[in-house]
Amino acid sequence: MLWVDKYRPKTLDHVMVHQDIAQNLKKLVTEQDCPHLLFYGPPGSGKKTLIMALIRQMFGPSAEKVKVENKTWKVDAGSRTLDIELTTLSSTNHVELSPSDAGFQDRYVVQEIIKEIAKNRPIDTKGKRGFKVLVLNEVDKLSREAQHSLRRTMEKYSAYCRLILCCNSSSKVTEAIRSRCLNVRINAPTDEEIVKVLEFIGNKEGLQLPSGFAARIADKSNRSLRRAILSFETCRVQQYPLTSKQVIPPMDWEEYIAEIASDVMKEQSPKRLFQVRGKLYELLINCIPPEIILKRLLYELLKKLDAELKHEVCHWAAYYEHRMCLGQKAIFHIEAFVAKFMSIYKSFLIATFG
Amino acid sequence: MAPLLQSSQPWVEKYRPKQVKDVAHQDEVVRVLTNTLETTNCPHMLFYGPPGTGKTTTALAIAHQLFGPELYKSRVLELNASDDRGINVVRTKIKDFAAVAVAVGSSHRQGGYPCPPYKIIILDEADSMTEDAQNALRRTMETYSKVTRFFFICNYISRIIEPLASRCAKFRFKPLSEDIMSSRILHISKEEGLNLDAEALSALSSISQGDLRRAITYLQSAARLFGSSISCKDLISVSGVIPQEVVEKLLIACKSGNFDLANKEVNNIVAEGYPVSQMLSQILEVIVEADDISDEQKARICKKLAEADKCLVDGADEYLQLLDVASNTMRALCNMPQEFPYEG
Ligand SMILES: Nc1ncnc2c1ncn2[C@@H]1O[C@H](COP(=O)(O)OP(=O)(O)OP(=O)(O)O)[C@@H](O)[C@H]1O
Ligand SMILES: Nc1ncnc2c1ncn2[C@@H]1O[C@H](COP(=O)(O)OP(=O)(O)OP(=O)(O)O)[C@@H](O)[C@H]1O
Ligand SMILES: [Mg+2]
Ligand SMILES: [Mg+2]
Numbered sequence: 001m002l003w004v005d006k007y008r009p010k011t012l013d014h015v016m017v018h019q020d021i022a023q024n025l026k027k028l029v030t031e032q033d034c035p036h037l038l039f040y041g042p043p044g045s046g047k048k049t050l051i052m053a054l055i056r057q058m059f060g061p062s063a064e065k066v067k068v069e070n071k072t073w074k075v076d077a078g079s080r081t082l083d084i085e086l087t088t089l090s091s092t093n094h095v096e097l098s099p100s101d102a103g104f105q106d107r108y109v110v111q112e113i114i115k116e117i118a119k120n121r122p123i124d125t126k127g128k129r130g131f132k133v134l135v136l137n138e139v140d141k142l143s144r145e146a147q148h149s150l151r152r153t154m155e156k157y158s159a160y161c162r163l164i165l166c167c168n169s170s171s172k173v174t175e176a177i178r179s180r181c182l183n184v185r186i187n188a189p190t191d192e193e194i195v196k197v198l199e200f201i202g203n204k205e206g207l208q209l210p211s212g213f214a215a216r217i218a219d220k221s222n223r224s225l226r227r228a229i230l231s232f233e234t235c236r237v238q239q240y241p242l243t244s245k246q247v248i249p250p251m252d253w254e255e256y257i258a259e260i261a262s263d264v265m266k267e268q269s270p271k272r273l274f275q276v277r278g279k280l281y282e283l284l285i286n287c288i289p290p291e292i293i294l295k296r297l298l299y300e301l302l303k304k305l306d307a308e309l310k311h312e313v314c315h316w317a318a319y320y321e322h323r324m325c326l327g328q329k330a331i332f333h334i335e336a337f338v339a340k341f342m343s344i345y346k347s348f349l350i351a352t353f354g
Numbered sequence: 355m356a357p358l359l360q361s362s363q364p365w366v367e368k369y370r371p372k373q374v375k376d377v378a379h380q381d382e383v384v385r386v387l388t389n390t391l392e393t394t395n396c397p398h399m400l401f402y403g404p405p406g407t408g409k410t411t412t413a414l415a416i417a418h419q420l421f422g423p424e425l426y427k428s429r430v431l432e433l434n435a436s437d438d439r440g441i442n443v444v445r446t447k448i449k450d451f452a453a454v455a456v457a458v459g460s461s462h463r464q465g466g467y468p469c470p471p472y473k474i475i476i477l478d479e480a481d482s483m484t485e486d487a488q489n490a491l492r493r494t495m496e497t498y499s500k501v502t503r504f505f506f507i508c509n510y511i512s513r514i515i516e517p518l519a520s521r522c523a524k525f526r527f528k529p530l531s532e533d534i535m536s537s538r539i540l541h542i543s544k545e546e547g548l549n550l551d552a553e554a555l556s557a558l559s560s561i562s563q564g565d566l567r568r569a570i571t572y573l574q575s576a577a578r579l580f581g582s583s584i585s586c587k588d589l590i591s592v593s594g595v596i597p598q599e600v601v602e603k604l605l606i607a608c609k610s611g612n613f614d615l616a617n618k619e620v621n622n623i624v625a626e627g628y629p630v631s632q633m634l635s636q637i638l639e640v641i642v643e644a645d646d647i648s649d650e651q652k653a654r655i656c657k658k659l660a661e662a663d664k665c666l667v668d669g670a671d672e673y674l675q676l677l678d679v680a681s682n683t684m685r686a687l688c689n690m691p692q693e694f695p696y697e698g
Binding site: 027040148155156158169171175179183187298311312314318319322326345348 | 364410434479481482568592593617626629630671672677694
């Protein structure tokens with residue numbers, strides 16, 4: 001098992017960061033009637049961990065017995081019948097899924113699943129706990145239609161089903177949905193907190209940590225706890241005993257983008273643009289999300305630019321990323337950004353150096 | 355359906371008014387519907403407006419008051435976007451429902467309820483119906499107009515096609531005023547035995563921005579987390595409002611003219627998980643009120659805020675949009691030219 005999974009705290013009492021939030025969540029469910037919840041925060045900040053621990057708090061250890069299923073929904077969409085396949089994780093008391101995986105058919109999934117849950121409620125001998133929990137991941141990626149069709153359902157079935165929604169960016173969740181949930185913000189852990197977790201893991205694994213080692217990993221992890229733990233494990237695999245000079249291996253794709261950034265700084269020409277396109281394709285094929293590519297590229301470029309150019313370049317990055325989410329083919333927009341950058345940078349060079 | 359324990363009902367449901375007259379702040383529609391209760395005349399209705407202002411509540415209340423619990427099932431059909439699957443289903447459902455005639459002689463009051471001789475179809479979330487579906491509904495409405503009344507409910511009236519809208523009496527549900535909010539909240543606090551000071555009360559009313567459902571959810575969460583004495587600070591912490599220092603810090607970085615400093619603040623805001631859409635509204639508040647910023651600077655900043663807000667609605671990246679806003683704010687505050695020098 002990877003360390004990220006092995007050392008994921010199982011209960012609200014055992015979390016090492018977000019302890020205050022965990023204690024609050026505990027109070028929230030004491031009377032078995034928690035509101036719908038919306039967890040939001042950056043990647044790797046610990047949302048999922050808290051959600052799982054919360055469900056365990058509600059239903060006890062039985063919530064950990066999950067089975068993974070590939071479910072097919074038959075959906076009657078007017079004239080045709082659609083088959084939608086999705087992976088669900090479920091225990092007797094909860095169901096978890098990422099409806100956005102169904103693409104633009106996501107609304108059918110959210111419609112079906114909640115009704116199905118309402119039908120098969122667990123019957124408890126004590127007549128309590130008459131509701132199930134539905135965890136929906138990545139709600140910020142749900143289409144507007146799917147979000148709209150959650151509105152009344154969340155109210156109508158509120159007696160049978162509590163929703164726990166999880167996302168990175170709550171700005172992408174509609175007002176009407178946010179109004180129906182208690183919003184829980186999960187901030188990215190600070191570097192100190194990350195160091196604490198890494199040292200804990202090192203200790204459990206019986207490792208000798210050179211001083212400052214954990215801090216170096218934390219510094220490179222961009223405040224993502226998941227990333228920090230992953231790169232810690234990579235270091236351990238690469239070389240043991242750990243030394244204070246050991247390099248923290250960067251991510252391949254980040255190296256690659258740094259290379260692209262120096263390419264475009266060195267030469268601004270159609271030929272270079274063509275070469276860069278090849279590299280961008282390479283990244284996309286390896287499933288690096290296009291907005292991440294664009295942001296990382298901007299990050300690399302900003303490191304190299306004069307202050308007066310930074311405003312201009314960050315403006316165009318925002319501009320093309322917006323275009324990208326309206327359009328269909330990401331490559332066009334990333335490439336347009338690169339071309340724009342080349343043109344700006346070239347005029348800058350000419351104006352400055354003649 | 356097993357009856358549920360009272361406690362497992364969220365307060366928003368528990369305190370949903372059961373009678374039209376208890377719907378607060380929406381005087382016009384309440385007046386019209388009170389009249390309906392006497393005369394039993396009712397046009398098709400279209401309710402629209404922001405979340406948590408009483409649209410669904412009002413429609414359900416009038417339906418219950420007209421027919422009472424016994425007839426409700428046979429006379430009222432509630433459809434919403436999560437039930438409707440394509441127009442065929444909607445049409446069949448409505449047809450089946452409307453086609454069963456209202457029994458003769460049933461147009462009398464029964465058990466104290468007016469029971470008018472028509473059925474009510476409530477289409478909640480009508481704005482997520484496709485145009486085709488809406489067009490198909492026109493015919494259905496006409497065919498059954500003698501025996502049915504439609505209630506359309508939506509957040510965005512612009513999504514309802516004109517021919518449908520023009521067949522209805524339209525009512526805009528206004529965001530609730532702070533006074534009305536306060537009095538509803540006070541009522542609930544009393545029922546639940548909570549202790550809320552004046553400061554907390556006014557904070558809650560203003561944070562919820564006219565959305566009573568939100569106010570009630572915050573209140574319930576705060577009660578659960580902090581016990582029966584609730585302070586202004588408790589409410590702010592459950593509401594997700596961004597602390598004023600965070601906004602100030604970003605603006606100070608913008609004033610400094612140092613791009614990297616602003617970038618660092620933006621990164622920090624995103625890592626802390628603050629919703630950028632919320633950040634934009636809070637920046638707006640500060641900028642508009644500030645007296646050390648010229649009108650021209652304000653205009654430049656506000657224009658950018660508006661653009662970024664639109665981009666976010668389209669699904670654009672939060673970090674990039676906030677960075678662009680910060681960069682524009684900096685350029686406005688430091689009187690840098692609006693045009694870019696090297697735009698090729
Ligand atoms: N409170 C915590 N205490 C200790 N370790 C934690 C805590 N929260 C998370 N972790 C560790 O960090 C890893 C990542 O957390 P998690 O999967 O919950 O992030 P996430 O917010 O769901 O991320 P994403 O948005 O990318 O899905 C976990 O596998 C776990 O090892
Ligand atoms: N005008 C009002 N008077 C009294 N209570 C209200 C009013 N508006 C909202 N509420 C309270 O807020 C809750 C939600 O209201 P309701 O479901 O009617 O909102 P809505 O306008 O239909 O919102 P949405 O557009 O999100 O569906 C109700 O249960 C009730 O407790
Ligand atoms: Mg996760
Ligand atoms: Mg409603």
